Amino acid sequence: MWRTLGICEDDWQQTPPAVQSKLRSQYHEAHSLRLRSVSYQGQIASLIEPAALIERLNRRIASQQKQIVDLQQQLTDTTRQSAEITRLKSEITVLKEKLGQNSRNSSLPPSSDSPFRQPVVRREPSGCKQGAQTGHAGFGRKLKSVAEVDRIADLRPDTCSSCGSLLLGVDNFPARRQIIEITTTGTLLTEYRRHALRCLSCRRINRAAWSEQARGGAFGSKVIAVIGYLTGRLGISHRDAKDAMQELFAVKLSLGSITAVQKRLSQTLAAPVAALHELVERELVSLVDETSWKEKQTKPWLWVKATKRATVFRILPGRSRKDAKEIISTNEKGFVTSDRYPGYNHLREANRQICWAHLKRDFQAIAERQGDSKLIGEGLLERSRQLFRLWQKVRDGTLEKAEFQKLIEPIKEKASELLFAGTLSTHSKTRNTCSNILKLELSLWTFTRVEGVEPTNNQAERALRRAVMWRRKSFGTQSEVGSQFVERILTVVTTLRQQGRSVLDYLKKACVAGAAGENLSGLGFQAI
Numbered sequence: 001m002w003r004t005l006g007i008c009e010d011d012w013q014q015t016p017p018a019v020q021s022k023l024r025s026q027y028h029e030a031h032s033l034r035l036r037s038v039s040y041q042g043q044i045a046s047l048i049e050p051a052a053l054i055e056r057l058n059r060r061i062a063s064q065q066k067q068i069v070d071l072q073q074q075l076t077d078t079t080r081q082s083a084e085i086t087r088l089k090s091e092i093t094v095l096k097e098k099l100g101q102n103s104r105n106s107s108l109p110p111s112s113d114s115p116f117r118q119p120v121v122r123r124e125p126s127g128c129k130q131g132a133q134t135g136h137a138g139f140g141r142k143l144k145s146v147a148e149v150d151r152i153a154d155l156r157p158d159t160c161s162s163c164g165s166l167l168l169g170v171d172n173f174p175a176r177r178q179i180i181e182i183t184t185t186g187t188l189l190t191e192y193r194r195h196a197l198r199c200l201s202c203r204r205i206n207r208a209a210w211s212e213q214a215r216g217g218a219f220g221s222k223v224i225a226v227i228g229y230l231t232g233r234l235g236i237s238h239r240d241a242k243d244a245m246q247e248l249f250a251v252k253l254s255l256g257s258i259t260a261v262q263k264r265l266s267q268t269l270a271a272p273v274a275a276l277h278e279l280v281e282r283e284l285v286s287l288v289d290e291t292s293w294k295e296k297q298t299k300p301w302l303w304v305k306a307t308k309r310a311t312v313f314r315i316l317p318g319r320s321r322k323d324a325k326e327i328i329s330t331n332e333k334g335f336v337t338s339d340r341y342p343g344y345n346h347l348r349e350a351n352r353q354i355c356w357a358h359l360k361r362d363f364q365a366i367a368e369r370q371g372d373s374k375l376i377g378e379g380l381l382e383r384s385r386q387l388f389r390l391w392q393k394v395r396d397g398t399l400e401k402a403e404f405q406k407l408i409e410p411i412k413e414k415a416s417e418l419l420f421a422g423t424l425s426t427h428s429k430t431r432n433t434c435s436n437i438l439k440l441e442l443s444l445w446t447f448t449r450v451e452g453v454e455p456t457n458n459q460a461e462r463a464l465r466r467a468v469m470w471r472r473k474s475f476g477t478q479s480e481v482g483s484q485f486v487e488r489i490l491t492v493v494t495t496l497r498q499q500g501r502s503v504l505d506y507l508k509k510a511c512v513a514g515a516a517g518e519n520l521s522g523l524g525f526q527a528i
């Protein structure tokens, strides 16, 4: 024990026994205490360990609970998203369906079909021309029964063409043609019967000639004129014209007949239209404009040339200077109003008038740009307003031309200054427009110098508008003959309206005269 307490043997031997005994008892007490303490520590440790474990477990549970909450939240979100996806999917299906809807798979009208979504019909070209084929029997006009005929006209040969003998008898099976015509009280169906008679002297068979009326198809002159009016003046479709003829006049015809009638009318109008071209050629002042056209697969241009007394149309292959020269008079003294299209740039500046309605639109574009361009554009717009105000007074007779010429001078000067300022603008578009206009400066003011020249191209534009509506409704023409009909009927209709005359009345007269074989140049437009 004393060794454990670090006491050497000699010291221990010299320690009194009472002290030794006290030390011994204290040593044992301490030892026992130490043992107990170790045991307590073990007990404490065994008590502490589960608590820590519990705490650790609690923490894990808490963390797992949090994870569960998070996962539950995620699950809720996913469920919601999945419902949203399902809803959107069904919406897409509905929309897709709607997008694909057209007149063929829904109750939508054909007019609502997009021109860009026309189904591509992949059909091999048959190599046949459009329309009825040669040898096609046609749904054509069957002859009506005699009971339905209003009038019979027998055409008999009088004398033998070979020996001059008088021909006698009747042909029991004459060739027959029926012509329907509109009258003031309704319709009249005439049957022409062409007899073939054998000469009793020389045995030669003599056939009578068809009369003029029976020569050109199944329709009378007035029927042709009315169809020309419906399609040419009112611009209604062939189908509607067919319907109108049935409803208004009880005249039944096929769509093919409408085309045939137009062709015949076109031939009738050839001479009067040629006369109009000559008339227009002689006019000193004209207005020219052009718009795109469609003839089968090609894209020609429809040109118009309007003058004071007449307006003519031509469908030409293009829009080039060559085409412009074709329509514009070769008369070098003539004056032409047009827009700034470069196709007209071959014209002499002094003989050209640039349309101020177009210039006004150019100025508007300049004014809509910012900075200096805005100021220049507004200045130019103001000058054009002043110009139009003065010109209105000239037109209604409240301002003398000489006075107008004085008043226009400061406007001209200011416009010139503004255009020059425009060539220095910070906007490149404004610079270009102003330079291009300045190149044609002399042509801006021809109307102030030359009698009869107007400051705008409105007359030509108005004339073209009807043609544009026609093209939209009919999708252009299908053949050269069809385009020729368009040129001629537009020329006739526009000129007649310009002269304040009845289109239907003229067409009737022209068709009657044409059917009677009269020379139609005598039906010139100045004549009636």
Ligand SMILES: [Zn+2]
Binding pocket: 160, 161, 162, 163, 164, 165, 199, 200, 201, 202, 203, 204
């Ligand atoms: Zn004879």
